[in-house]
Amino acid sequence: MAAFITRRFFYMLVTVAAISVMTFIIIQLPPGDYVTAMVAQLNLQGTTVDPAEMAALRARYGLDDPLHVQYWKWISNIVFAGDFGYSLEWRRPVADLLWNRLGLTFLLALVTLLFIWAISLPIGIYTAVRKNTVGDYLATLIGVLGLAIPNFLFALVLMYISFRYFGTGIGGLYSPEYENAAWSWGKLINLGQHLIIPTIVLGTSGTAALIRILRANLLDELSKPYVTTARAYGLSENRLLLKYPVRIALNPFISTVGWVLPTLVSGATITAVVLNLPMTGPLLLQALISQDMYLAGSFILMLSVLTVIGTLLSDLLLAWLDPRIRYT
Amino acid sequence: MHFTRSVLPVLTLTALLMSSAAALAQDYGEAPMLAERVASGDLPPVEERLPANPMVVTPFENVGQYGGTWRMVMNAPSDIGTLARTIGYENLVRSITWQPDTDQEDIVPDVIMNVAEDVEINDDGSEYVFHLREGHKWSDGEPFTADDVMFWYENVYSNTSLFPAKPTWSVRNDTPLVVEKVDDTTVKFIFGGPNGLLLQYMATPANDAEQNQPFAYPKHYLSQFHPDFNKDAAGSTWVQDFHAKADMWRNPEMPRLHPWIITQGIGQGSGAQVIAERNPYYFKVDTEGNQLPYFDRVTVDIITDPQVTTLKAANGDFDMLDSYVGFVATPENRGTFFDNQEKGRYEFYEVLPNRANLMIISLNMTHKDPVIRELFTNKTFREALSVAVNREEVIELVWLGQGLPYQTVERPESPLFDEEMATQFTDFDIVKANELLDGMGLTEKDGNGIRLMSDGRPLQFTIDISVIRQPWIDSAELIKGYWRQIGVDLLINTSDTTALNQRVESNDHDAAVWSASGGADSLFDPKYYFPSSWAAFYATTWGQWFTNDQNPEEPSDAAKRQMELYQQVFATIDAPTRLSLMQELMAIAKDEFYTIGVMQPISDYGIVNRLMANFPGVLLASSEYAHPGAANPEQFYYASE
Numbered sequence: 001m002a003a004f005i006t007r008r009f010f011y012m013l014v015t016v017a018a019i020s021v022m023t024f025i026i027i028q029l030p031p032g033d034y035v036t037a038m039v040a041q042l043n044l045q046g047t048t049v050d051p052a053e054m055a056a057l058r059a060r061y062g063l064d065d066p067l068h069v070q071y072w073k074w075i076s077n078i079v080f081a082g083d084f085g086y087s088l089e090w091r092r093p094v095a096d097l098l099w100n101r102l103g104l105t106f107l108l109a110l111v112t113l114l115f116i117w118a119i120s121l122p123i124g125i126y127t128a129v130r131k132n133t134v135g136d137y138l139a140t141l142i143g144v145l146g147l148a149i150p151n152f153l154f155a156l157v158l159m160y161i162s163f164r165y166f167g168t169g170i171g172g173l174y175s176p177e178y179e180n181a182a183w184s185w186g187k188l189i190n191l192g193q194h195l196i197i198p199t200i201v202l203g204t205s206g207t208a209a210l211i212r213i214l215r216a217n218l219l220d221e222l223s224k225p226y227v228t229t230a231r232a233y234g235l236s237e238n239r240l241l242l243k244y245p246v247r248i249a250l251n252p253f254i255s256t257v258g259w260v261l262p263t264l265v266s267g268a269t270i271t272a273v274v275l276n277l278p279m280t281g282p283l284l285l286q287a288l289i290s291q292d293m294y295l296a297g298s299f300i301l302m303l304s305v306l307t308v309i310g311t312l313l314s315d316l317l318l319a320w321l322d323p324r325i326r327y328t
Numbered sequence: 329m330h331f332t333r334s335v336l337p338v339l340t341l342t343a344l345l346m347s348s349a350a351a352l353a354q355d356y357g358e359a360p361m362l363a364e365r366v367a368s369g370d371l372p373p374v375e376e377r378l379p380a381n382p383m384v385v386t387p388f389e390n391v392g393q394y395g396g397t398w399r400m401v402m403n404a405p406s407d408i409g410t411l412a413r414t415i416g417y418e419n420l421v422r423s424i425t426w427q428p429d430t431d432q433e434d435i436v437p438d439v440i441m442n443v444a445e446d447v448e449i450n451d452d453g454s455e456y457v458f459h460l461r462e463g464h465k466w467s468d469g470e471p472f473t474a475d476d477v478m479f480w481y482e483n484v485y486s487n488t489s490l491f492p493a494k495p496t497w498s499v500r501n502d503t504p505l506v507v508e509k510v511d512d513t514t515v516k517f518i519f520g521g522p523n524g525l526l527l528q529y530m531a532t533p534a535n536d537a538e539q540n541q542p543f544a545y546p547k548h549y550l551s552q553f554h555p556d557f558n559k560d561a562a563g564s565t566w567v568q569d570f571h572a573k574a575d576m577w578r579n580p581e582m583p584r585l586h587p588w589i590i591t592q593g594i595g596q597g598s599g600a601q602v603i604a605e606r607n608p609y610y611f612k613v614d615t616e617g618n619q620l621p622y623f624d625r626v627t628v629d630i631i632t633d634p635q636v637t638t639l640k641a642a643n644g645d646f647d648m649l650d651s652y653v654g655f656v657a658t659p660e661n662r663g664t665f666f667d668n669q670e671k672g673r674y675e676f677y678e679v680l681p682n683r684a685n686l687m688i689i690s691l692n693m694t695h696k697d698p699v700i701r702e703l704f705t706n707k708t709f710r711e712a713l714s715v716a717v718n719r720e721e722v723i724e725l726v727w728l729g730q731g732l733p734y735q736t737v738e739r740p741e742s743p744l745f746d747e748e749m750a751t752q753f754t755d756f757d758i759v760k761a762n763e764l765l766d767g768m769g770l771t772e773k774d775g776n777g778i779r780l781m782s783d784g785r786p787l788q789f790t791i792d793i794s795v796i797r798q799p800w801i802d803s804a805e806l807i808k809g810y811w812r813q814i815g816v817d818l819l820i821n822t823s824d825t826t827a828l829n830q831r832v833e834s835n836d837h838d839a840a841v842w843s844a845s846g847g848a849d850s851l852f853d854p855k856y857y858f859p860s861s862w863a864a865f866y867a868t869t870w871g872q873w874f875t876n877d878q879n880p881e882e883p884s885d886a887a888k889r890q891m892e893l894y895q896q897v898f899a900t901i902d903a904p905t906r907l908s909l910m911q912e913l914m915a916i917a918k919d920e921f922y923t924i925g926v927m928q929p930i931s932d933y934g935i936v937n938r939l940m941a942n943f944p945g946v947l948l949a950s951s952e953y954a955h956p957g958a959a960n961p962e963q964f965y966y967a968s969e
Contacts (some may be wrong), residue, residue, distance in 0.1 A: 031830040041406055043863065051862070051877040052493035059492070060567060063541070086568070090405050090595040091578055101598055156635065163639050172600065172629075276636040278598040286632055290406060304663035 001180045008315070010306045019304040020297075024071045025289070027296050033063045034088045037291040061088055074294060076302075085294030089287070094298045097283060104173060105279045108202070108268075111195055115203040116210060117253065123207070124214030125246060131219065143211045146204030152270040155201045159275065162197065172276050201271050213252040221245035247321070348555050356382075359394040362608050371608055374619055377469070381445060382619075383612045385963050388425070388942040392622040392965030393615050399647045400628045401637055401654045402602070405594050407630075408577050409951075413533040415604055415626050416576065417957025418585045420444040420458060420543055422530045425836035425959050428680075434903040435743060435846040435910060437953060439527045443543050443585055443611075453522040453901035454500070460513040465609040466583035470548045476853040479547035481507035483556050484574075485540060495540055497529045499538055500898075500933045507542070515542075522899040524906060527850065533954040546583045547726050550574055554847040577602070585611065587621040594630070602628040612962060622739050622965035637902035638664065641935065644672030650679050650934025652949045653956065657934050659730045665935050672935075677943070679932040682950030684846030684856065685736045686727065687803055687926040689713075689791070690865035691839045694881055699783050700838065707921055712764035714753040714924045716814045717807055723927050726802045736856050739928065740847045744910055749918040750928070761814045770815075779815035788817035789838035794825040803926060835879055840865040844925070846908035848952035851897070851910070857917040858890035859883060866922045890916050942966040 032040075039049045058064050062073065068241065077083040084094035123143065127136040173194045178187045221227065222245055230240050235270045269281030276282075287296040358366070358374040365371040400409040404900045422442040424430070434436065441447065446459040464472045484490055485498070485505070498505040503520025510516055518528075535540055553573045555562035576582050578593040588604035597603075600862070604626040629646075631637045638656045641649055642664055650657040657665070657679075669675065691710060695701040703709050719733030733754050738744040765779060770787065772780040779787040793800050801822055808818040823831075831837045842865060844856040854860050859870035862877055870883035874891055883891070892914045900906050936943055942963045949955035 030824075030826070032826040036829060037826045038406060040829050041404070042409075043825065043829070050493060050496060051875055053495075056492040087595075091572055091575060092595045096688075097595060097599065100597075104598070159639060161634075163643055173598075273633045274635065276600075276631050276633060278600040283599070284633060286404065289824075290404070 005312075005316075008312055012312065015308055016301070016305055019154065020075055020301050021071070023297050023300040023304070024067070024074065024293075027291070027293050027300070028067060030291065032291065033058070034061065034291045034293065035063060037289070038089075041290070051073065070293075074297060079168050084298040087292050087295040089290045089295070090283075094295050097295065098280070098298065098302065101278055101280045101283055106276070106279070108198060109196065109277065112202045112206070115199050116206040119203065120207040120210035121253075124211045124249075125218065125241065127211065128215045128218035128222065128249075129241070131215070139211065140208075143208035147208035151201050151203070151268075152274045153207055155197065155206070155271050155274045158197045158201065173278060189230070196278060198268075198271060198275055201275075202268050210253065210256075214249055217249035218245055221248055251318065251322055253322055255314050285299070297309040342873075354489050355617055356613060357616065359606060359619070359622075359624065361394075361624060362619075365608070367454045372469070377465065377609045378613065378619065379464040379611050381461055383442065383445075383461075383610050385614055385620060385960050386557045386646060386874075387614050387963045388944055388959070390942070391616050391618065392942055392963060393968070394618075394622055394624070394965075396623050396713040396966045397627055398623045398961070399645065400626065401640075401646050402628050403634070403637070404628055404632055405599075408594070409533070411577050411602065411628065412539075413954050413957045414653065414961055415588045416584075416586050417533055417961075418443055418543075418587070419530050419534070419541065421447070421527050421531050423953055423958040426953070427904075427944060433743075433907075435851055435907055436528055437948070437958070439531045444528065447527070449901060453524045453526070453899075454519045456517040456523075456526060457510065457561075458515050458517065460515070460613060462513055464551075464585075464611055466546050466585065467589045467607040467609050468549070468583040469609055470546065472543075472546070472585065473512050474515045475512075476545060476547045477507065477515045477542045478509050478546040479551065480542050481505075483551075483554055484545050485743070487556075490570060491540055497523070498585055504742065508782065522901065524901040525851065525898050527545055528848075531954070532846040532852065532952045533957060543585065544576065545574060549581070549583050575666040580734060587612070588626045590621070600630055602630065604628075610962070613899065614963060619964035632739055641665070641674075642668040642672050644668075644674055644937070647937040647940055648934065648943070650677075650947075650949070651681070651932050652679070653934075657932060659728050662933065673938050674935045677934050677936050678946045679934050679949045679955075680739075680741065681929060682739070682845050682847035682849055682953065683843060683929055684850070685734065685844040685925040685927065686731065686868070686929050687800055687841060688736050688844050688856065688924070689807075689839060689841055689926070690923040691789075691924075692835070692865065693867045693922075694835060694869040694953065695838065696835060699781050699785070700789065703781065703787075706768065708768055709739075709765050710921055710924060711753045712768075712814065713811065713816065714921075715755060715757045715764075715927065716761035716810050716816075717924070718756045718810055719754060719926055720756065722806050723802050725806065726799045727927060727929070731929045733926075734924035734928040735921075736844045736923045737925065737928070738850065738914070742847060743907055744846075744850070744914050745917060746914065751913070752918070752923075754920070758810070758813050765814060767814075773815055776817075776956060777812075777815055780815045786817060787815065788819065790821050791839040791841060792821050792823060792828050792831060792837050793841045794828050795822050796825060797843075799839070804841065830864075832865055832868055832880070835868045837865070837868075844923070845951060847948075847950050849950055852952050854894060854913070856923065857892070857914060858887055860891070860894065864922075871889050884920075886916050886920050937966070937967075939966045941965050 035054050039054060042049055062070060065073075074085055077085060084098065086092070087094050087097055090097055120143075123139045127139050128138055174187065174190050178190045181187055227240065227245060230244065268279065269285050272279040272281040273285060284296060284299045286292075287299065343887035356374045356378060362371060362374070366373055371377070400410070400414060420443050421439050422891055423437045424440055426437040426727055430437070442875040443460070444458040445461045445465075449455070460472065460474060466472050482915065485494070494504045498519075500519040500521035500523050505880050506518040508516045550570070550573060551557035553561050553566070553570050555566060561569075573579055574582060576584050577590060580590050580593050580594060580596070584607070587607055587610045589607045590602065590604050592601065592603040594602055606621055610620060614620060622869065631640070634656050637654055640646065641654065641656060646654065665676070678963065691704040693701065693705045695704055714735075723729060723731045723733060734750040735752060735754060737746060737750040770779045770781070774780060774786050791804060793804055795801070801820070804818070804820050808820060812819050828840065832840060846856075850857060855864040858864070859867040859874060861871045861875050862868050864871040867887065869879050869881035869882065870887055872878060873883055890913050893909050897906050897909045897913070900909065936949070942965060944959050947956055947959060
């Protein structure tokens, strides 16, 4: 076990290092740099920037340096000083911006994960046990609809409904009066209300897949001899179901836990943009648009690290859950 | 040395208002929240906080009431323009609150005093003496004096690490500005030659965070981060650190002169909102001697998605927005906003835009390919393309009928407007267009009916369009169809603005689409009327010649004459002379017909909280005229229902 973790850890380091190089190359690929993006934005508002001023800005931010010099500056600061660099657009340290938003992002990730599980677990079991009944088809239909509707569209529709009929809670995580208030019950409840739409939007797209996987796995298990044996011993149907087949069928839930974090941090981007949530996704998108390279680069690096750690975690969990898994 | 009083009549008016304020001096009013702080000993009394001669702002309708929060929105962390033009418009001088009945002889609205109390200009406009207000204070209570201006001049402006490039307004005849301190409240600006537009320039809003402006650098605070004063500050990152400290939108500690001071800057807190609170040392009072501003607080949400901004605005979450603040008051959204007026508790106001044309097509006349260049530089060719555009149809289908079929021209309110220039080559006539092209000898066609150029290649070119405005792309599709009928094949290439700029800067584009602004913008950034920078998409390399930028190429004689005229505009302080010089410049632009204009928009609109009082019903908007700052946001207030 220890050897397995050590080996995995070493692979992780190599993977992350490779990713960091790739990241840096990719964010440099679009034409221009932060200064050209900034000038484009100013142009839009009718302001033209002096060429000399542009050159001065490039020199100040080190955008004139060759790519490998820029990369080394960035990565050596992260590795040796824990300094993720400076966001050119926000003009603040990248780390500040990241930590600011990660908390809420994780909160939403957690709530969404629980939501997905709370919905797909019972439905998955139900559809397997009562397969090919009206209830099965109905649950499947709803699940597939959730998967099929694009998140951003769903978010827009829900937002419109909430605007049209409830008149409050459009976008953001708090109402204006709570935006900068200290923590209180009122603020917590307000946050809860604002989390409903994003949770539904993000959750529905994940449920269908899990329902189908659980249903298929469970169907496989249900016909196995041990189930018949247990039933013959007179175990109650519910106890029987939950104790053995469901536990084994849970495999996909655990093996995808590792992907949930990065998916929510980045995958929920469009939803978060539409709903104006102060999460990490919109920050990353904005950083990419404005070619704020240290911010974008650090973000992608963080995401990669999260994915790698998440994968390790789910591997360990799986090993614990499923006795068939061997690590050699 | 001999000085003449400034010739602007408005200055005299301000001086009159100033003297009436002096009479009130013993009897100033202040906001309840400040009165409490005075009572608790936290703040000095209002008379001691105000300068000896506070600036008196005449409220637009009536004297207001204190309190409330002004809620606004900005569209990106880099959108500091919105902050600069709403809560940060406090320059040495400022533009008047322009209204439709304003008599205006100059090209741009008149300039009045602001942070500076008075100015004296010498005969040729090369020396400006600014008088600051006696007893004027920064927002932390420290005095604002000539020393602050000198700190800016000696340690910031002249420091080549901080600012390697000097701003254009400060350089005349290749000589940078020299500033001298006369006494504690007087500074003298000496230029290398006549600087006729200085006051007008100083009245424009500063859209850049590092605005490099004389009144934006408090010495007592910033000197601690400057190696000239503090040896410890001289690290390898001091330039970046200094700029960060001097950034008034991101550093709440930075003292300033604005009506509201930032308490939560861009990116602080959750990063979703900027907050500012009243400046207890703000130097303006209303006509009854009440210290401004009326609003206690300002909140500015940072929302990047326009749909969200639109919905929130329709819900009444913001107190004011239009196509310059919030950027969502588009013709398409008018219906949504109209339907939700009751619910959102807002009303409409009129915005006279400075936008001279919402869509101009620039053919690259300095194209690298000699055959295409010869074609594009031929005025007859451009005329043929222009008359082949069915502007009425484009306006009806794409712009919902909200525009006039005009070429790139100033707006009718401007003294530079020319009816003939507006309507030349705008009559839709496919037959005539075909005749013009035939007349140029482009008679050979390929199997698809596309004309062949002189070297036998089909007459096909690409137009680059930025994806930021859908109507451009929709209009281009229509235009592609019209031009097909005259045997010209248009390819549409949509891209990000950055990529488009990159192509244009290296002169790799065939043609491109953009909008044109006018009014004050034409005066300071006349790129739509002659190639004054690379951003003149119709003649990039000529523009680069004018600015000494990369790939310069000697311009045509006409363009060179325009450049000469433009230099003279800057060298004259006499408004009528300036106007006639600009008219001459425009006449050449009309004759040269650089760009094909599609439509000039009719007036824009904005929405404003119904309770917002002292808010003009008509506003003038422009990137160089501080909209809505010139309407004195410090005197806006909420009327009780």
